[in-house]
Amino acid sequence: MSGPVKRIGVGVVGMGWMGGVHSRSYLQIPQRFPEAGVQPELVICADDVAARRQAAESTLGFAASSDDWRVVVEHPDVDAVDVTAPNWLHHEIATAAAQAGKHVFCEKPAGRTPEETRAIAAAADAAGVVTGVGYNYRWAPMVQYARQLIESGDLGALTHYRGRFFAGYARSEHAVLSWRFQEEHAGAGTLGDLMSHVIDMAHFIAGPIDAVVANQKTFIAERPLAPEVEGTHFTERVGGPSGAVTNEDYVGVLVRFASGAQGTLEGCRVIAAHDCQMALETNGRRGAASWDFERMNELRLAREDAAGNLRGFQVVPSGPDHPFHLNFNPGPAIGLSYEDTLVIELHDFVRGIVEGKQGPTGLGAAVAVADVQDAIRRSWRSGSWESVGDTGAAARTEP
Ligand SMILES: NC(=O)c1ccc[n+]([C@@H]2O[C@H](COP(=O)([O-])OP(=O)(O)OC[C@H]3O[C@@H](n4cnc5c(N)ncnc54)[C@H](O)[C@@H]3O)[C@@H](O)[C@H]2O)c1
Incomplete structure (x- = not known):
């Protein structure tokens, strides 16, 4: 580290699951990234629950x-x-924060609709503030390593990409009707929630998406009403009054990448047997890489040898030679956790503030994701291939 440590005053709005994770992560940054020279301070938080x-x-x-x-x-x-x-609060709060001249980190999906995402981005652009959005999975060391291999041409030109986020958090019909299941409060269902990560990851690994054709399905149409002051994500209730689910449980998408690679993207919040399978697999002309958050400290890698032979996947454990590993652990196969991915992403955000430099996962990346979500929604209505449009190109910013 050179120069004095810079204090960054942080205010957090919404002290549920993510509010706690983000706050703990800010406190970790000076220890995990002392070279960044940043000292985040938890100044004030807000929540409507005392x-x-x-x-x-x-x-x-x-x-x-x-x-x-x-x-x-x-x-x-x-x-x-x-x-x-x-x-439902992202747009109002993030826009007000930018207009007050504050740097803004917003959890995905950064608004309920593509229009809200674009409006937040426009407010941040106008204010000239640094932004961040919660695409934490792409910051995992073995995902960053996969990207390095692709960038250096080790796997050859990509021909295929498959991304998925299969979660079981709402598999039970007793999982309560929290804000996540209501279009009015969440916007889209799995498209905004899980697929935000899947689309951002596809952009990061395989580049901009040109066109999509998509379907969707709601498997559980009614859920028990949520108790007033409890957690929202994993709470269940048996019996009592119920209400209608108004957004989708499942999204399936065929995609054409600008590079010519072909792919599929899938997400579901009610699937059996997978609890948090945020995963990708990509095949190039000379190799392939496969990563699954449930085994986040491993990359399955296949590469041609010098004679041009390709003999299936080998498992590479995360180690000091992979991005960010040494910030957490000194030896190989001593793994990172979910919250560590947030320490890395929030470190990039506060470092960007100190250095006056916008990082790769700001609102520009969110607008690129929103453009794909927009095309997916259009495809749900038309039943046909829909073009993503030009702004998808903004996704390929470098870390
Ligand atoms: N990146 C990730 O891995 C990830 C994981 C989970 C959630 N998320 C995102 O994070 C956001 C929050 O999700 P969560 O699971 O923490 O939700 P949550 O329901 O657990 O927490 C939301 C909190 O906001 C508070 N709140 C509601 N209205 C408020 C108001 N007017 N003013 C202040 N606080 C208010 C609630 O009381 C609650 O404490 C969502 O946008 C979600 O999509 C991201």
């Missing part, structure tokens, strides 16, 4: 809290606003 505000002060160490997110946005010691509130 118990969550109190827990954020007592266990995470926030200096203050409020039931009004505007107090966070306007706080003079807050340099960066981190939006971990539910989707």
Whole structure:
């Protein structure tokens, strides 16, 4: 590290699951990335549930809290606003934060609709602030390594890409009707939630997408109403009143990449046997790579030898020679975790603020994802191939 450590005042809005993860991750940054010279400080958080505000002060160490997110946005010691509130609040909070001159990190999907994502991006552009969006899976060391191999031509030109996020968090019909299952609050269902990660990963590994043809399905049409003050993601309730699910459980997409590679993208929140299978597989002319978050510290790799033979996959464990591994562990096969991917992504965000440099997973990447989501929605209606349009090219920014 050269020069003095720079303090960045952070305000977090929404102290549910992600609010806690983000806050802990900011605190890890000076230890994991001392060379960045950044000291994030948890200045103030907001939540409309008093118990969550109190827990954020007592266990995470926030200096203050409020039931009004505007107090966070306007706080003079807050340099960066981190939006971990539910989707329906992303647009209003992120836009207000940018207009107040604050750097903005927004969890995916950064708004309920492609229009909201674009509006947030436009506000951030106009304000000239640094942005970040929660595409944490692409920051995993073995995903970064796969990308390096592709960039260096080790796998040859890509011909195929398959991306998927199969989750079982809503497989039970007793999983409650939280905001995630309501179009009004979440926007799309699996398309906004799980497929945001899948599309961003496809952009990162295989480049811009030209055209899509897609389908969707809701398998569980009614769910029990959510209790008032409880977690939203994994809560179940047996019996009691129920309500209608108004967005999709499953999304399937055939894609054509601008490079000529062909692919499939799939996501489901109610699938049996897979709990968090955020995965990719890509085949090039001279090799292939396969990664699954459930085994996030391994890359399955196939490469031609000097004689041009290709003999199937070998498992490569994460080690000090892979990106970011040494920031966490000194030896090979001593793995990272889910929260470590957020430490890496938030480190990139605060480092960007200090260096005045926009990182690869900002709102530009989110607009590129939104453009694909837009085309997928059009394809649901038309039943035909739909073109993504020009802005997909923005996805290929370098880390
Ligand atoms: N990147 C990832 O891996 C990942 C994982 C989960 C969720 N997410 C995203 O993070 C966001 C939050 O998801 P979550 O699972 O933490 O949700 P959650 O429901 O657990 O938490 C949301 C919090 O926001 C609070 N809130 C609601 N209205 C508010 C208001 N007006 N002002 C302040 N706070 C308010 C709620 O009380 C709750 O504590 C979503 O956009 C989701 O898509 C990303």
